[in-house]
Amino acid sequence: MTRKIRKVVFPVGGMGTRFLPATKAMPKEMLPVVDKPLIQYAVEEAREAGLEHLVFVTGRGKQAIEDHFDHSGELERLLAQKGKDDILISATSMMAEKPGQIAYTRQQEPKGLGHAVWCARNMVGNEPFAVVLADDLIKGPTGCLKQMVDAYEKVGGNLIAAMDVPREHTSRYGILSPGATRDNLVEVRGLVEKPKVEDAPSTQAVIGRYILQPEIFSYLANQETGAGGEIQLTDAMARMIGEVPFHGVLFDGHRYDCGDKFGFLQANIAYALDRPDMQDDVQNYLNDLARQG
Numbered sequence: 149m150t151r152k153i154r155k156v157v158f159p160v161g162g163m164g165t166r167f168l169p170a171t172k173a174m175p176k177e178m179l180p181v182v183d184k185p186l187i188q189y190a191v192e193e194a195r196e197a198g199l200e201h202l203v204f205v206t207g208r209g210k211q212a213i214e215d216h217f218d219h220s221g222e223l224e225r226l227l228a229q230k231g232k233d234d235i236l237i238s239a240t241s242m243m244a245e246k247p248g249q250i251a252y253t254r255q256q257e258p259k260g261l262g263h264a265v266w267c268a269r270n271m272v273g274n275e276p277f278a279v280v281l282a283d284d285l286i287k288g289p290t291g292c293l294k295q296m297v298d299a300y301e302k303v304g305g306n307l308i309a310a311m312d313v314p315r316e317h318t319s320r321y322g323i324l325s326p327g328a329t330r331d332n333l334v335e336v337r338g339l340v341e342k343p344k345v346e347d348a349p350s351t352q353a354v355i356g357r358y359i360l361q362p363e364i365f366s367y368l369a370n371q372e373t374g375a376g377g378e379i380q381l382t383d384a385m386a387r388m389i390g391e392v393p394f395h396g397v398l399f400d401g402h403r404y405d406c407g408d409k410f411g412f413l414q415a416n417i418a419y420a421l422d423r424p425d426m427q428d429d430v431q432n433y434l435n436d437l438a439r440q441g
């Protein structure tokens with residue numbers, strides 16, 4: 149029997165330097181894909197997977213995220229007065245069902261993803277939990293995290309979302325040494341963060357969804373730095389290989405790297421083409437652009 153996953157950690161302390169100047173005074177997680185901020189997609193995916201407690205690891209200048217998941221009395225009154233119920237519902241649908249289901253803590257210094265997750269240790273406590281990186285937007289028939297929770301109920305242990313990437317991109321990711329593959333699960337035999345292309349053990353990359361056992365915190369507590377001089381989650385996970393079952397979930401869905409300008413643009417186009425209220429206009433515009441070549 150595996151323990152139910154109830155908590156999810158969103159590391160949102162990053163500076164978003166790749167999107168400057170847009171992210172100078174605004175968190176990168178608030179960048180919209182069509183009309184919804186990246187962080188809201190991440191929260192919706194967690195809710196779809198049945199996760200109830202949301203923990204945000206924030207940093208300076210990230211207050212907009214807290215405000216986004218709170219009531220805005222003035223806005224709600226205005227929309228209600230104008231009878232714009234549909235917009236009102238979509239603007240408030242992400243509120244926690246009960247106060248206290250969302251918690252915020254700050255990572256005071258940007259010391260890496262491993263450090264950000266470690267900052268959530270007291271809020272997570274001694275139970276398995278999920279981590280979602282909002283930059284990795286995944287579009288598919290079923291949310292990636294739901295697919296991972298389903299897999300977790302079968303195999304337990306640690307799980308990461310995994311995807312094949314071009315060999316020349318391996319230095320951007322955590323890369324797996326894969327073992328046997330069964331259905332959508334690949335056994336993880338080794339993990340290395342951002343290897344040189346020539347040293348990458350495979351082309352299977354870690355994508356920003358994790359289910360982790362709480363023992364990860366004791367490995368993160370050592371605070372050893374790795375690639376880029378940062379405390380890496382990948383390094384702590386690698387140390388747990390052999391101690392708990394460890395699998396990559398070859399998820400069904402398309403992943404957009406919204407930490408990258410081109411990936412972000414691709415996501416906006418793909419999501420807009422999926423929206424009944426705008427797909428025709430967008431498609432016509434793309435056709436016009438292609439004709440003008």
Ligand code: G1P
Nearest residue numbers: 261284320321322354355356382
């Ligand atoms: C992080 C992780 C890396 C993972 C990637 C997925 O890197 O450290 O292992 O492959 O997310 O997006 P970052 O993109 O934050 O440098």
